[in-house]
Amino acid sequence: MKKTKPILILLICTLFVAGCTEQKILERISITTLLGYDLEEEDKVTTTLTVRQVSPDDKSSLETQSNTEETSNGTSIKVNLQTSKKIMAGQLRVLLFGKKLAQDSIEQTLHTTMMNSEISSSIYLAVADGTTKEIIEAQYENITDIGQHVFNLIDHNVEEQHSVSSTLHEVVRNNYSPFRDIAMPIIKKEGQIIKINGLAIFNKSKMVGELSSEDAFYVIMLRDKFKAGSVELSLPGNTLNHDRDQDDKLEVSIDSIKSKRSINLTNPSTPEFDVTVDFGCRLIELHSNENTGRPEVTKKLEKAIGDKMESEISRIIKYTQEKNSDIFGFGDDYYASVRNSGLTEAKWHQMYPNMKVNVKVNIEIFRNGVFE
Amino acid sequence: MKNTLYVGNTQKFNAFLLFYVVTASQIGVGIHGFQRVLYSEAKQDAWISLVLSFVLAHIAVMVMMKTLDMYESNDLYGIHLDIFGKYFGNFLNFIYIVYCMAAFLAILKNYIEVINTWVFPYLDTIFLCITILIIVVYAFSGGLRVIVGICFFSFFFILWIPPILIFPLHYSDLNFLLPVLDTELKGIAKGVLSMSFTIIGFEIINIIYPFVKEKDKYKRYVHFGLLFTLFLYLSILLISLTFFSGEQLSKTIWATLTLFSIIRLPFIERVEIITICIWLIIILPNLCLYMWSAYRGVLRMKFISTKKFTFFFVLIIFVVNLYVNKRATINMLNDYFGKVAFIVVFVYPFILFLFAFIKKKIKKSQVSKNEEN
Numbered sequence: 001m002k003k004t005k006p007i008l009i010l011l012i013c014t015l016f017v018a019g020c021t022e023q024k025i026l027e028r029i030s031i032t033t034l035l036g037y038d039l040e041e042e043d044k045v046t047t048t049l050t051v052r053q054v055s056p057d058d059k060s061s062l063e064t065q066s067n068t069e070e071t072s073n074g075t076s077i078k079v080n081l082q083t084s085k086k087i088m089a090g091q092l093r094v095l096l097f098g099k100k101l102a103q104d105s106i107e108q109t110l111h112t113t114m115m116n117s118e119i120s121s122s123i124y125l126a127v128a129d130g131t132t133k134e135i136i137e138a139q140y141e142n143i144t145d146i147g148q149h150v151f152n153l154i155d156h157n158v159e160e161q162h163s164v165s166s167t168l169h170e171v172v173r174n175n176y177s178p179f180r181d182i183a184m185p186i187i188k189k190e191g192q193i194i195k196i197n198g199l200a201i202f203n204k205s206k207m208v209g210e211l212s213s214e215d216a217f218y219v220i221m222l223r224d225k226f227k228a229g230s231v232e233l234s235l236p237g238n239t240l241n242h243d244r245d246q247d248d249k250l251e252v253s254i255d256s257i258k259s260k261r262s263i264n265l266t267n268p269s270t271p272e273f274d275v276t277v278d279f280g281c282r283l284i285e286l287h288s289n290e291n292t293g294r295p296e297v298t299k300k301l302e303k304a305i306g307d308k309m310e311s312e313i314s315r316i317i318k319y320t321q322e323k324n325s326d327i328f329g330f331g332d333d334y335y336a337s338v339r340n341s342g343l344t345e346a347k348w349h350q351m352y353p354n355m356k357v358n359v360k361v362n363i364e365i366f367r368n369g370v371f372e
Numbered sequence: 373m374k375n376t377l378y379v380g381n382t383q384k385f386n387a388f389l390l391f392y393v394v395t396a397s398q399i400g401v402g403i404h405g406f407q408r409v410l411y412s413e414a415k416q417d418a419w420i421s422l423v424l425s426f427v428l429a430h431i432a433v434m435v436m437m438k439t440l441d442m443y444e445s446n447d448l449y450g451i452h453l454d455i456f457g458k459y460f461g462n463f464l465n466f467i468y469i470v471y472c473m474a475a476f477l478a479i480l481k482n483y484i485e486v487i488n489t490w491v492f493p494y495l496d497t498i499f500l501c502i503t504i505l506i507i508v509v510y511a512f513s514g515g516l517r518v519i520v521g522i523c524f525f526s527f528f529f530i531l532w533i534p535p536i537l538i539f540p541l542h543y544s545d546l547n548f549l550l551p552v553l554d555t556e557l558k559g560i561a562k563g564v565l566s567m568s569f570t571i572i573g574f575e576i577i578n579i580i581y582p583f584v585k586e587k588d589k590y591k592r593y594v595h596f597g598l599l600f601t602l603f604l605y606l607s608i609l610l611i612s613l614t615f616f617s618g619e620q621l622s623k624t625i626w627a628t629l630t631l632f633s634i635i636r637l638p639f640i641e642r643v644e645i646i647t648i649c650i651w652l653i654i655i656l657p658n659l660c661l662y663m664w665s666a667y668r669g670v671l672r673m674k675f676i677s678t679k680k681f682t683f684f685f686v687l688i689i690f691v692v693n694l695y696v697n698k699r700a701t702i703n704m705l706n707d708y709f710g711k712v713a714f715i716v717v718f719v720y721p722f723i724l725f726l727f728a729f730i731k732k733k734i735k736k737s738q739v740s741k742n743e744e745n
Contacts, residue, residue, distance in 0.1 A: 177617030
């Protein structure tokens with residue numbers, strides 16, 4: 001008993017002293033939820049951020065801050081001079097890059113973000129059409145918290161597979177992977193709303209091109225384990241009814257049920273890939289009075305949709321080849337299937353524009369709606 | 373044979389607890405960031421290196437147990453004294469004590485560094501060091517049976533890791549594992565070497581052997597323990613290899629923690645912060661076992677009380693801790709310690725076994741000669 005007493009006292013002390021470590025009391029800090037980087041002249045970077053401050057009297061206020069400095073820490077010091085509470089980045093949800101910065105290089109910014117242990121690697125990254133300052137500092141009628149709003153916007157679209165998932169982890173992974181390039185959504189302010197306006201594609205860490213948001217469907221189809229997503233296609237008018245003119249478009253909308261893609265390298269020297277997508281879907285919309293319950297109609301439709309998708313996918317791949325941006329990760333497949341290839345990043349970027357891809361899409365329409 | 377330890381039954385523990393002792397002593401701070409070093413050597417074949425290093429560990433531990441079996445109830449220190457005599461034996465014992473202290477220091481410093489980087493960047497390392505040392509002293513003062521109890525306890529703090537790895541699995545890409553066996557054999561071998569810091573810990577059976585109750589069936593539990601660690605390390609490594617791209621992995625210092633930071637649960641947003649704090653319980657048996665090993669060694673040289681030993685041990689660790697306070701120095705410590713550990717754990721047991729075997733043979737022939745005469 002004699003021995004335990006001093007130890008007990010020591011233990012109690014440590015228990016209480018633990019409360020004296022660094023405190024981050026919610027009322028005494030301000031939380032960044034959205035961060036935007038823009039490139040200015042002379043390599044300076046403007047940082048714009050939304051700051052949420054929680055006050056004890058049940059009201060939380062929002063403000064935006066902006067500053068220009070060479071390093072992001074330099075800006076953070078300056079921004080701290082403008083706010084009454086210490087800024088913490090642990091709740092950061094979205095990181096935006098101005099278009100100019102993205103076109104210059106996002107390498108340095110990514111590195112800084114990864115170095116900071118405060119920031120979670122599940123935050124979303126996106127490119128802003130124009131400058132991020134415009135988007136963040138604008139006044140919106142219906143949006144109270146812009147940080148949360150942009151996060152939800154990207155999050156639900158990623159979940160429903162309308163947009164490429166661009167978490168910090170994935171972007172950094174693709175950036176440091178020698179044979180794969182980054183793709184992230186573009187965000188645009190249009191009047192009073194903010195919307196996802198396409199897909200920015202990168203070569204290494206420079207933004208080199210844009211794809212429309214409809215194309216994102218096909219990019220996801222080739223890139224990821226695809227789960228849900230719907231797409232609208234316009235097929236040639238004479239697909240189902242030969243009397244109609246070919247230019248008179250037949251609009252179809254389908255919703256994916258399951259999809260499986262396989263990429264096979266058939267010829268390492270060109271290189272040549274066979275891409276097969278098995279796509280099971282249901283019909284949501286069909287601007288035609290044909291009876292889709294009949295097998296031959298379904299078959300025709302499946303063929304037409306498949307052809308259309310093949311041509312769309314080929315077009316997108318061609319575009320990325322022109323821009324030399326391997327967002328699908330064909331390089332990884334190449335590296336994985338060729339032994340002792342000695343493939344380097346530079347070599348792959350030389351090979352990529354000459355790559356040949358044979359796309360085959362097998363469509364299966366499982367069901368249509370409740371009304372034929 | 374002389375120097376045999378007589379351990380009363382009240383001080384002994386059941387053999388199956390060795391399973392927990394081995395897992396607890398192996399899993400420590402190394403698990404936070406072993407992928408990076410392993411990847412830089414063996415590339416996508418890192419998992420082969422890992423499996424090979426465990427095969428090596430099984431062999432090493434078998435040899436250790438063979439050596440121990442030659443003596444009825446003796447630990448490494450006693451074997452040293454028996455084989456090499458008083459002076460050289462004591463010298464080797466001294467080296468082993470220093471090794472235990474270095475292991476203690478390396479674990480402590482790495483853990484403090486993780487806390488400082490992830491959770492409290494401005495907290496003084498001295499404060500952290502004192503806090504952890506107090507807990508260790510408290511646990512250590514309870515004796516071996518308490519330490520074994522902590523090992524048992526800490527095992528259940530490890531068990532939640534495999535299920536939580538399902539979250540990062542969502543982002544994994546199997547292509548990063550291919551092509552298999554594309555790395556040169558040299559790289560894989562180097563990978564095995566680099567694992568030594570992470571894999572060591574099972575050498576504790578050298579010291580703990582006399583305290584095991586059922587000496588006829590303790591071996592299987594040691595091997596089970598190693599297999600469990602292999603399972604845990606392999607699952608973490610495979611997920612890290614597919615989750616990160618190559619160069620990213622070689623730039624991520626604590627890949628396991630970064631792996632956890634993608635997980636976002638509804639009730640807790642940053643799992644890795646909790647992980648790091650819970651990790652204190654996982655490294656606690658590690659620290660206690662190394663301290664206890666050192667104490668056993670000191671007892672062989674000179675009898676001193678637990679209190680005195682604790683005081684000097686803590687004082688030395690604390691003073692050295694003051695000088696190892698930069699990331700670069702800690703990395704250097706890890707490098708050197710890893711190399712020394714490889715020799716102590718993977719090379720030395722074979723040499724010792726050889727000596728013990730020869731000694732036994734000589735003794736036998738002497739005995740038979742005496743009988744003839």
